[in-house]
Amino acid sequence: MTRRPSPLLVDGVAVAMALLDVWAHWDIDEPLRMACALAAAVALLLRRPQPLLTFLLTLPAVLLSDAVFACLAALYTLASCNRPRALLVVCALAFAVSDTTSLPSPELDLTRTPTLIALGYSAATAAAAVFLGQLVRTRRDLSLRLAEISEARDHQQLLTAQAVLAKERAQLAREMHDVVSHQVSLIAVRAGALQVGAGDPDTREAAATIRRLSVQTLDELRHMVGVLRASSGHPTELTPQPALSDIQRLADNSGIRTELRMALPEGLPPTVQRAVYRTVQEALTNTRKHAPGATAHIDLSHADGAVRVRVTNTAPTQPPLPLPGAHHGLLGLRQRAELLGGTMTSGPTGDGGYELCVVLPAQDTG
Structure with a gap:
């Protein structure tokens, strides 16, 4: 399997390319423009934790100078994250207009053919960065899904x-x-x-x-x-089986925003603990697949001798990706719950989200 370069190395290369772009367009008589271009190159260090902020910080460099690599890199990073497509379209148009406009004396005459050609070229450049980012995000999601299917x-x-x-x-x-x-x-x-x-x-x-x-x-x-x-x-038992102590790590590594509330007693039977873990695992997998950008709320409680597992997610902010699936996850959860003497219900919520609820006896009935 090909080893991926470290994020620190990739960020260093991106900053170096942006500085090279500034050097190629260096003009000592325009200190303000060069300062904005240098600031945009340094701002790329924030592109992973704050992609939208990085794009906004690099946009003035496109307005004031010809160094556009930093802004394109920020736009690519923004597109590779789970962001609304409307926002990506607005950011691409903002880049195209800024690249065509020249401050402090803007000239954007859309009646002239050269201006329209320049605007179209800039829009195509921005669209290429957006499409590349979307392609990388789709490939990453497909890789995660294929790994889940293999597991x-x-x-x-x-x-x-x-x-x-x-x-x-x-x-x-x-x-x-x-x-x-x-x-x-x-x-x-x-x-x-x-x-x-x-x-x-x-x-x-x-x-x-x-x-x-x-x-x-x-x-x-x-x-x-x-x-x-x-x-x-x-x-x-052929391999170590998951328990309640593994649920926090499962939520942290799910790749989506989660909120976990766990109020379960100690000493639950191993079969019940495994059922709770598998329920949360399947719910988070479905949320990541069918509701990109949503937040999952995990509520694990115990009352009247029963364990209640309730996982809800908010409405998706992105259209779901056409990822492959076997469509047996919920059926398997229902069968597991019935074997343990419990019940399972699931369905959409009123706000456009989804809810999965499993109730299990706190004592092993097997």
Whole structure:
């Protein structure tokens, strides 16, 4: 896998290119214009945390000088973030008009053909920066979605392997209980009868030994059958499973704005903790996919012996990307909740958002 350059290196290259652009248009007789161009180049250091502010700081350099690289880089960064398309159109038009206009004596005569050509060229340049930023954002979202699909596929394969293993263990447990245990029980009974009815002391001692060993074997068989039947417990866990302590990290790494309120007691069964984690995970994935720019509110509470998981998101600020999906996420959550004796409801909210609610018994009913 190709290693991406560090953000610090990329920002350094961007600032260097902007300074090179200033040097190419340097005019010692215009100190104000050159100062604005230099300030715009330095302002690129803020483009990641404050892309819109960076664009506004670099725009005066386009009005006062011919150094436009810094403003184009800021516009590209703004487009690569989850920003409304109307804002991107306004920013692109602002760049085109500023690039065509020359301060302090602006001349923007739209009736002249050269002016229209210059305006069209500037607009095309701004549109190229916007389209490139949008392309990078779409590629990033697709990469995240493909990684989620790969993770879900691997998890499904793991569940399938666990199901096959559990089935084989259950079948083996039945065979041991119905066949082996029955035969060993008969040996113990026969040995007990021989011990009581035999007249020879050596025979009675041998029968007692056989009976003792048979009883010991039965106890060991019962223990093994119990272990094999506990296919949903720790003996069959193949990988570390998520718990409540992992939800904060899940929210922080979701790539969207989240607000988490968790008021759950300690000592919840592992199956309930996993169900809560998977519910929040699926809800955040759906929010990122279907409601770009929305804020997710995660509310985890406990009342009347039940755990309530409620995840809502606000209305999206961007049209959803056409990302691939298997459409099995909510169905899987409903099945998981029903297996644990709980319920799941979901649907749109009145303000254009979406709500997912799962109620689970606080005690494992499995």
